[in-house]
Amino acid sequence: MTPEQIKQAIEDLIGTDRVRLDGEALDIYGRDWTKIHTPRPRAIAFPRSTEDVQAIVRFARENKIALVPSGGRTGLSAGAVAANDELVVVMDYMNKVIDFNPVDRSVTVQAGMITEQLQKFAEDQGLYYPVDFASAGSSQIGGNISTNAGGIKVIKYGMTRDWVLGLKVVTGAGDVLELNKGLIKNNTGYDLRHLFIGAEGTLGIITEATIKLTRPPKNLTVMVLGTPTMQDVMQVLKAFQSQVDLTAFEFFSNNALDKVVAHHQLQRPFDSVTDYYALLEFEAETEEVMDRAMQVFEHCMEEGWVEDGSISQSEAQAQSLWSLREFISETISHETPYKNDLSVLVSKVPEFLKEVDDFVAETYPGFEIVWFGHIGDGNLHLNILKPKDMEKDAFFEKCHHVSDKVFAITQRYAGSVSAEHGVGLVKKDFLHFSRSPEELAYMKAIMQVFDPGNIMNPGKMFDA
Amino acid sequence: MTPEQIKQAIEDLIGTDRVRLDGEALDIYGRDWTKIHTPRPRAIAFPRSTEDVQAIVRFARENKIALVPSGGRTGLSAGAVAANDELVVVMDYMNKVIDFNPVDRSVTVQAGMITEQLQKFAEDQGLYYPVDFASAGSSQIGGNISTNAGGIKVIKYGMTRDWVLGLKVVTGAGDVLELNKGLIKNNTGYDLRHLFIGAEGTLGIITEATIKLTRPPKNLTVMVLGTPTMQDVMQVLKAFQSQVDLTAFEFFSNNALDKVVAHHQLQRPFDSVTDYYALLEFEAETEEVMDRAMQVFEHCMEEGWVEDGSISQSEAQAQSLWSLREFISETISHETPYKNDLSVLVSKVPEFLKEVDDFVAETYPGFEIVWFGHIGDGNLHLNILKPKDMEKDAFFEKCHHVSDKVFAITQRYAGSVSAEHGVGLVKKDFLHFSRSPEELAYMKAIMQVFDPGNIMNPGKMFDA
Incomplete structure (x- = not known):
């Protein structure tokens, strides 16, 4: 089918001006x-409703046209x-709010709502x-x-998975399913x-979601602590x-802090220099909670686990301590980083990190590693910086070798080769490091159940 | 195959004294x-390891023998x-602990560990x-x-689903899968x-589970409040x-309280009599939290939502207030209750409850209803008591008619016909009130993927 034929056929189904070529x-x-x-798509469709999406999926299935569901396109x-x-x-x-209930x-919301708008909507209702x-x-x-997005609050609030009370989806076979209907117990x-959460559009298209909200946090307080090991x-x-x-x-890591402080002309949180820094946040709802946190801090100092620390006294100070962590990614982007998103059990982190460090140091002595991540969840972002005197292509070629080895180490630690970024095209060849051949076979069979024509985001996650 | 042949064959595989007839x-x-x-089983097998379970499943698949996985057999x-x-x-x-890690x-644990033992183990480690x-x-x-068990703490802690970090399972096809391996982000x-959680043994047998623990709650405080509507x-x-x-x-409901107080010779929590009572619990970690709770209580009194209330001043008092709620089930068991386990959106509870009340009152004026439940989750336990002068058989026959009508009302409210008890044999004929024909078709197809021989708990949940 030519792009023009597709445009005509879809606009016959869902209305004019709904396809761009x-x-x-x-x-x-x-x-x-x-x-x-x-990018090399054939056409771009703009549905306005679940019925529109269903019409497009059924048309695609009949005509064996591959579909790519497209949200904010911020995936990595x-x-x-x-x-x-x-x-x-x-x-x-x-992108509309369909229903809101303060008691529940x-x-x-419709699936196209932007995350920040949802956050804002919750805030306007006194929720979070x-x-x-x-x-x-x-x-x-x-x-x-x-993609079951994660982020910086997972240690308390979990992943996106934990906030989905219900989904409306169109399966690859063209059925509309209303899953769980917002119930807490069912x-x-x-x-x-839970199958559709994290399925990366390979089973169907999510058109609506019922999302749980919670009370806003109170007096968020941030500590940055200098730790030797x-x-x-x-x-x-x-x-x-x-x-x-x-x-x-x-x-x-300390080199991450050095780079951020230099690049953004910020102050270090304190004078002492340590190899690593922990940033922790909690709700200092009451003075008693704050006292308890300070007691733990003092205990950590006495034990030698912490050499120095800084604690926010205001929202502005909390934000400025967060900057030390949040600016890392942008700061090192100027040094052509090779990035990986790994996780292992929290308790295995030190050993795992050392093994990766040692491997890179031995094999490529000129490579600088910058570590940061959501350590409370076992999620490490490994960044290898390009040596200034190395060509980009040569660097990435060496990094591919690093990747294979790092994933093999990850597998040995029973870890994940994609903690929060998903699989897509980038990780699909490495999926076997985290999922067994049997699991992959079951996954493919499940895909066949929901998408028998293999039209839903084909080639992503795995090849059918 | 005769029971004796099965015994011989399985004991050849996993050792002697592992099958009882x-x-x-x-x-x-x-x-x-x-x-x-x-009960009419053919034989009872007692595996000691995942390998044993795998051997049994493979044997059963080869010989087309239906399997029933059996835990504490407390299901409803x-x-x-x-x-x-x-x-x-x-x-x-x-029933053994395989691994414990305080940092993670x-x-x-192995799947046969008793819940209370797990709770006790956690307590011994200073966890919960x-x-x-x-x-x-x-x-x-x-x-x-x-069965994705729920219970009395779901409003804060969620269902069993929310505490499972990893599973080892033997599928109906005889494969061993290690699912998620304890990772937080993957x-x-x-x-x-998540497919195996709540699958009621129809996809395979869970042999090991990695369970998340948390810090113990502090100073749990209970309020019982009398509410007019x-x-x-x-x-x-x-x-x-x-x-x-x-x-x-x-x-x-008030008649629930009346019955418990009379049956167990307890004191009412206060003198005022209201149609309904709310029991709430929270961590009074600090005096400030307690003050805030008392302010809300006073606000509720001013608004007329609460007529009277009682608050625990000690652990013993907390437990005695809990008794008013926890003894209901046992108390009414002497009046031959007809039970249902329903859920709707929390906000729909009053309207839903009234509709069920009205229907029963109109159709069967002699029937007494006792309501209680986990209202913070929208989970209602509907109990209809047998009139003293009615024969048991006649009562249950009428209750079947009630069931059909109550499930139809539940469906109209987009609720669940089994909030926490699961489907099994008891609810399978009513599953269509909560799941669409399309959903049921997908569920059956998924079952085929994991259990192509249909040996895993056949006839439970639905017929293949």
């Missing part, structure tokens, strides 16, 4: 934040890239949507769910909702967790 | 708490009943396993996971772990939820 649209809607693959694994003549289904116009503390990450200003809730057979970071985590409900527990 | 074993291990169906939906010549796989001897705050319910002294963790394709109960819920992190929010 122009070069600008093909370029914008064919890519995500990965920028590795050249090329899950929403259309590089193979696909029809892209853009959710931008399905739940909101039903706690899943937060760098791309919240562009990412859409349907995409968040399809033990009536397999919970298909990764073992100490773990001791600090354990000590605080036993006394305080943490809302975040991040870490970064 | 005696009448006592057939009777004990063939039933659960429902006592509706007559006949999910673990063996009434059709099945081979029962008893997990009682797989996770414990890996918060999923709790009446049958915790007998139920096993594998069964809890297979976005590497479909999360098959169900709308008031909802206002009270909303008011408290905005200021205090509740660990429980239960309700019961």
Whole structure:
């Protein structure tokens, strides 16, 4: 079918001006934040309703046209890239609040709603949507769910998965399913909702979601602590967790701090220099909670796990301590980093990190590693910086070798080769490091159940 | 195959004294708490390891023998009943702690561990396993996971689903899968772990689970509040939820309180008599939290949502207030109750409850209804008591008519016909009130993927 024929056929189904074929649209809607693959979609469709999406899916199935569901396109694994003549289904116009109920503390939205708008909506109701990450200003809730987005508050609030009370989806076979309907308790057979969460659009298209909201946090307080070793970071985590409900527990290495402070002309949080830093956040709801946190801090100092520390006295200070962690990614982007998103059991982090460090140091002595991540969840962002005198292509070639080895180490630690970024095109060749051949076979069989024509985001996650 | 042949074949595979054929074993291990169906298993097997379970499943698949996985057999939906010549796989001897890690705050146990033992283990480590319910002294963790058990702390801690970090399972096809391996963050394709949670043994047998633990609650404080209407109960819920992190929010009707007080010779919590009572629990960690709770209480009094209230000043008092709610089930068991376990959106509870009340009052004026439940989760336990002068058979026949009508009302409210008890044999004919024909078709297809021989708990949940 030519692009023009597709446009005609779909507009006959869902109305005029709902398909674009122009070069600008093909370029914008064919890519995500990965920028590795050249976008080459056949056409771009703009549904306005679940019925529109269903009509498009049924048309695609009948005509064997591959579909790529497209949200905010902020993914880092090329899950929403259309590089193979696909029809892209853009959710931008399905961005409305459908229902809100203050007693249930739940909101039903169309899948194209931007994360930040959902956060804002919750705030306006005196409530809180706690899943937060760098791309919240562009990412859409349907995409968040399809990739089970994580972020900086997982230690307290969990992943996107934990906030989805219900989903409306169109399966690859063209059926509309209403999954769980917003209920808290519903033990009536397999919970298909959880299959669609994190499925990266390979089973169908999420069109609506019912999202749980919670009360806003009170007096968020941030500590940055200087710690000599990764073992100490773990001791600090354990000590605080036993006394305080943490809302975040991040870490970064000293070279990360050096770079951020220099690049953004910030002050160091304190004079002492240590190999690692822990950033932790908690609700200092009452003075007693604050006293307890200070006691733990003093205990950590006495034990030698912490050499120095700084605590926020205001929201502004909390924000400025967060900057030390949040600016790392942007800061090192100027040094052509090779990035990986790994996780292992929290308790295995020090050993795992050392093994990766040692391997890189031995094999490529010139490579600088910058570590940071959501250490309270076992999620490490490994960044290898390009030596100034090395060509980019040569660097990335060496990094591919690093990747294979790092994933093999990850497998040995029973870890994940994609903690929060998903699989898409970027990680699909490495999926076997985290999932067994049997699991992969079951996954493919499940895909066949929901998408028998293999039209839903084909080639993403795995090849059918 | 005769029972003796099965015994011989399995003991050849996993060792002697691992299969029982005696009448006592057939009777004990063939039933659960429902006592509706007559147990009629063919044989009872007692595996000691995942390898044993795998050998049994492969043997059963080859020889087309139906298997019933059997935990603590405390289910209320006949999910673990063996009434059709099945081979029962008893997990009682797989009850060990395999691994515990204080930094991860996770414990890996065999599926046959009793819930209370897990709670006790956590306590001994200074930690807490918060999923709790009446049958915790007998139920096993594998069964809890297979039925996604709920209970009295769901409003804060969620269902069993929310505490499972990893599963080891043997599928109906005989494969061993290690699902999620205890990781907090792992976005590497479909999360098959969530399919096995709540699958009631129809996809395979859970042999090990990695369970998340948390810090123990501090100074749990209980309030019982007298509320004139169900709308008031909802206002009270909303008011408290905005200021205090509740660990429980239960309700019961005045006739429930009357019966408990009379039967157990307890004191009423206060003199005022109201149609409904709310029981709420929270961590009074600090005086400030307690002050805030008292302010909300006073606000509720001023608004007329609450007429009177009582608050625990000690652990003993907290326990005695809990008794008013927890003794209901046992108290009314002497009046031959017809029970249902329903849920709707929390906000729909008053309207739904009134509609059911009105229907029963109009159709069967002699029937007394006792309501109680986990109202903070929208989970209502509907109990209809047998009139003293009515024969049991006639009563249950009329109740079947009530059931059909109540489920139809539940469907109209987009609710669940089994909030926490599961489907099993008891609810399978009513599953269509909560799941669409399309959903049921997908569920059956998924079952085929994991259990192509249809040997895993056949006839439970639905017919293949």
